[in-house]
Amino acid sequence: MHRCALFLTKRVWQLRPFEPFQSPNFSLYSISSFSLLILSTPSSHFLSPFLHSLSPSSSMAPGIEALQRSSNGGSVRPDSHLSDDGVSSKFKVTVVGSGNWGSVAAKLIASNAARLSCFHDEVRMWVYEETLPTGEKLTDVINRNNENVKYLPGIKLGKNVIADPDLENAVKDANMLVFVTPHQFVEGICKRLVGKIRGDVEAISLIKGMEVKKEGPCMISSLISQELGINCCVLMGANIANEIAVEKFSEATVGYRENMREIAEKWVQLFTTPYFVVTPVQDVEGVEMCGTLKNVVALAAGFVDGLEMGNNTKAAIMRIGLREMRMISKLLFSSVKDSTFFESCGVADLITTCLGGRNRKVAAAFAMNGGKRSFDELEAEMLQGQKLQGVSTAKEMYEVLNHRGWLELFPLFASVHEICTGHLSPSAIVEYSERKPNFSVIDGHAQ
Ligand SMILES: NC(=O)c1ccc[n+]([C@@H]2O[C@H](COP(=O)([O-])OP(=O)(O)OC[C@H]3O[C@@H](n4cnc5c(N)ncnc54)[C@H](O)[C@@H]3O)[C@@H](O)[C@H]2O)c1
Structure with missing residues (x-):
């Protein structure tokens, strides 16, 4: 059962444009210089961090304070940093x-x-x-x-x-x-x-x-x-x-x-x-696999950009990449949940990394140079001390897939590593006709 609370408060949150804002834990509707705050949460646990994240108490309306008290079991947030013997136990x-x-x-x-x-x-x-x-x-x-x-x-x-x-x-x-x-x-x-x-x-x-x-x-x-x-x-x-x-x-x-x-x-x-x-x-493994594997897909997106293959191709590469990410994650860790791929760590991170991000940028330069300048050289020149993660992750994943005899099942991941190491040309990122995997083999496995 979701608890709901309704408040008309002075503006406590600014979203531009003022549109309904929602997360699984709360919804917020903002109107002009006043805010209609609708909190809908499965548990009071969710309310506390959210309320603490609002503006400092100077702008906190009485309604918010009351809700904060109720989310902390009836009293204003206690000095949780003081243990029974009065010794400071603040988190450091x-x-x-x-x-x-x-x-x-x-x-x-x-x-x-x-x-x-x-x-x-x-x-x-x-x-x-x-x-x-x-x-x-x-x-x-x-x-x-x-x-x-x-x-x-x-x-x-x-x-x-x-x-x-x-x-x-x-x-x-x-x-x-x-x-x-x-x-x-x-x-x-x-x-x-x-x-x-x-x-x-x-x-x-x-x-x-x-x-x-x-x-x-x-x-x-x-x-x-x-x-x-x-x-x-x-x-x-x-x-x-x-x-x-x-x-x-x-x-x-x-x-x-x-x-x-x-x-x-x-x-x-x-x-x-x-x-x-x-x-x-x-879902630790699901979240972490998403964050790790999307850098490999971002390299593929960078090759597409560098070769000016267009938005349809890039969207296709992102979709194929997301599917391979999910399959790999579920084959390696059976506990991984499908729903995790719809969180910020999943599809949202994949999109932002394939649109911006350093892996995409350097991979585009690699493809524009026909694969003739190495990633190490481009990284040093373009990133000023920052590190690329995608190239080493592609190599590590290649070793894992090869060791398990799964390379054929993951043509995008396999191709990215082979392009990075010069065994394939950057244009091979879309040559799927001969490397199309039999997904039914793993679909059953990875449901
Ligand atoms: N930058 C982003 O936008 C972003 C976003 C989300 C996650 N990440 C992840 O965060 C992690 C850290 O990335 P970042 O962007 O903070 O770093 P970075 O690539 O900007 O910088 C490299 C860092 O490594 C340090 N370093 C160099 N040699 C070292 C050594 N021998 N031992 C220890 N440290 C050394 C440098 O001093 C520097 O602090 C990475 O795993 C990255 O994938 C980055």
């Missing part, structure tokens, strides 16, 4: 990574940490130290200007973000760790963290990619869990970092494991802002 967050998305994640988190009493104000951000062309250390410049001048220039992170080049020092007091580095560095980082983190740590991975081990594919959240012996949720979605940095509205999905709903809601609370709406789903 460290962001492990400081690239383009890492810096935006730090900005989102910092705005909520400064506002919500259950989090420590200070947010540490571990920086892989670099010397800038000026001779200064990147960390010093971030702490002086409150801006990551290399990976997110022009955006203030929040004064409560402290850049720290010392990994152990950055994590030592934290009990919420946000992993957001390129995936190839995660294993090394985790090995350095063994025995250096608090016993009550919860983690979340914003990292798109996987490690391929002898035993098979290992998702990054599993790698973090195994290396550090901690629970790890994931956050994925249609999230091109530079757009969120300038506060353009977007959505994301938090994937969590069975019985981990409470911590998933804490992550939702930490990330949600009026322009960044986060939905939890109980």
Whole structure:
């Protein structure tokens, strides 16, 4: 049963244009300078993070305050950071990574940490130290200007973000760790963290990619869990970092494991802002597979763009790619849910990555050059230190599919890797007539 509440309040939310806004957890209708707020939720759990994400109390109408009280069991949100013995037990967050998305994640988190009493104000951000062309250390410049001048220039992170080049020092007091580095560095980082983190740590991975081990594919959240012996949720979605940095509205999905709903809601609370709406789903592997595999499809979309094949072809490639993503995910992880592919982490992320995004951009340049300039060369020239994920993910997936004898079943994924390595020309991305798989074989399997 959904609970409903109706409020006529001063404008608490701005959507342009003012259109009905809906998520599975609530609906919001905004009218001129007043808002008609209709909340419809299966449980009061959903209300708390949403209400906390509204404007500060100065603009909070009495109706909202009352609803917030009811969503917290009748009293205004208690000082949850004070345990019975009065010792502070606020959640303390460290962001492990400081690239383009890492810096935006730090900005989102910092705005909520400064506002919500259950989090420590200070947010540490571990920086892989670099010397800038000026001779200064990147960390010093971030702490002086409150801006990551290399990976997110022009955006203030929040004064409560402290850049720290010392990994152990950055994590030592934290009990919420946000992993957001390129995936190839995660294993090394985790090995350095063994025995250096608090016993009550919860983690979340914003990292798109996987490690391929002898035993098979290992998702990054599993790698973090195994290396550090901690629970790890994931956050994925249609999230091109530079757009969120300038506060353009977007959505994301938090994937969590069975019985981990409470911590998933804490992550939702930490990330949600009026322009960044986060939905939890109980499907870690599904969410993470979506975020990881779509980078391979984005390379295919880039080849299509580079060869100027047009929008119909690109839409076809995206559809075929989404179908292969779903099949691969369900064959590798039987728990993956179809519904996950309709969340922000699924079809929405696929669309945004195939329209914008660095994988598409570099793949288009690769195709325009007839495959004669390598991805490494183009990455260095076009991305200024940022990393491509799609090429390594295509290789890793190729190894997995080859090992299992599934290559024939996934012609788009197989072709992308063979194009990246120069074994096929970029135009082979649409040569499906001879590689058409017998989907009935796996359709039965992957229902
Ligand atoms: N940028 C986006 O729009 C976006 C959006 C969603 C998810 N992601 C994912 O977030 C993850 C991180 O991407 P990003 O955009 O923050 O990074 P980035 O590609 O912008 O930057 C690369 C980062 O790696 C660091 N680095 C370089 N060498 C290193 C080493 N040896 N060890 C550790 N770190 C090293 C650099 O200092 C820099 O912080 C990736 O998995 C990416 O797929 C990115």
